[in-house]
Amino acid sequence: MAQVDQKALLEFVLRQGDNTLVLGHRVSEWCGHAPVLEEDIALANTALDLIGQTQMWLGLAAEIEGEGRTADDMAFLRDAWDFRNLLLVELPNGDFGRTILRQFLFDAFSAIYLPLLTKSADPRVAEIAAKATKEVAYHLERSAQTVVGLGDGSEESHARMQEALDYLWPYVGEMFASDGVDQAMAEAGIGPDPAGLRAEYDALIGRVLSEATLRIPEDSFAHKGGRNGYMHTEHLGHLLTQMQWLQRAYPGCEW
């Protein structure tokens, strides 16, 4: 463990925690506004799991950083350029179809990636992944079912789901756009290089989307810039403005 590049390890952990933080925030926006009561409750459950995972990931990030910060400091006091989440998760919710499809595209990745992280050489990473893996398996089951139900539902629901897939598809490729951080993690045995997981991912989503009678766009172009923080979408700033407002407006308070 001693030879692991701590800077790369921090980047790696922030990528996990920022994904769950930003997606958890987006999903929580639905609370009280979902199409049906059962969905309202289920979306809140998903958001709660993601916030719980965030507390663990960002807590670990703060520990690795070693500057006495907390998970809350990481969530509420960093600016957009410090965030390492995928562009996919910061996109606005759109309609329920887009929200559930984005959830499915993310869940499918997590359901492949997290079980591999449970074998991480860093026991702290393995422990968080073990807890999150159980939750994500359930998230995937639910989001996949709903994507199938709406894709292969009415004419309108099918059209809306296809539109959502066309919109979200260019943001899928970033999950697999690995870089030096991923290579360092792979070499240290901390986590697999995501680039190697694409085939398994395509097979998984291919099965579900085909059952949902949805067509995967042919264009393989991928927007990037979230997971390395180079260039987020305009949406992240607005999300952070809302999320961080109290901590920024009244610094140093306990809540």
Next chain:
Amino acid sequence: MYAQMVKSTGDAVKSREEMSDDERHFQDKVDANIKVEPRDWMPDDYRKTLIRQIGQHAHSEIVGQLPEGNWITRAPTLERKAILLAKVQDEAGHGLYLYCAAETLGVTRDDLTEKLLSGRMKYSSIFNYPTLTWADMGAVGWLVDGAAIMNQVPLQRTSYGPYSRAMVRICKEESFHQRQGYAIMMKMAQGSAAQRKMAQDALNRMWYPSLMMFGPSDKDSVHSAQSMAWKIKINTNDELRQKFVNETVPQAEYLGLTIPDENLKFNEETGNYDFSQPDWDEFFEVLKGNGPCNTDRLNARRKAWDDGAWVREGLLAHAEKRAAAKVAAE
């Protein structure tokens, strides 16, 4: 308490002589604290009143998600965000149990929803007030859930079985909600000058609307007597309001906050706090739709329902396809 001014028969309670045999038998059962179950005979007015009461209670839980949901995305820490989200999710769960309880009386959830959205059914007046600062999350938990508990704890003993059982579960969660609200108030009251200001401001705005939750004074409450005879209302409005004030005043003192009532003082003779009545004209305006948030609250619920129509229809169409495919395969 999420049911206010539930319309009952509007008539005086029937005497035994006026009752039919069925009604007498029914009243004896209620008097003996034997629960009424969905398949049992019950007077039509009992059924109708309960549908109104449980429906109004369920609607209150659902509309009640909105004022607190207003702060989920602005919660100041990850823990507070998780707690608030879990709490608002609980309210949705309460709505679900209550709609299920109402359905045992022969109505559908969709029918009740339609009545809410068209304004033909009400929800508690309290949810027509805005949540303006983070301290309101504390005040809502402490005062609004606190007032709800006053009414709901006795309703665990209500005569209708499904309602009573739903209430047992709801009460457990509500008491947690109240404590989390008070915990927020403690942090705010012990925090910075700005936080203390938020806490006092929240109490100032929420106090009288919370007192209104119990409904008008007993002398003006025309629907209570029959509901009490049927044990779907256990205490009078004024009894519950007094109990709430008695319990809440020391809690405010502990926080170092001032209840916005110059007439508030302990009465040695009665053992109760004397207090000012809320502005009942304001209460009736809110019930008529003229509260600060009535229009926005109802529009938010209508939008959620209308925007979600394609989702409900799509999932239904899928289920029908599945069922047809299954039949074809057999």
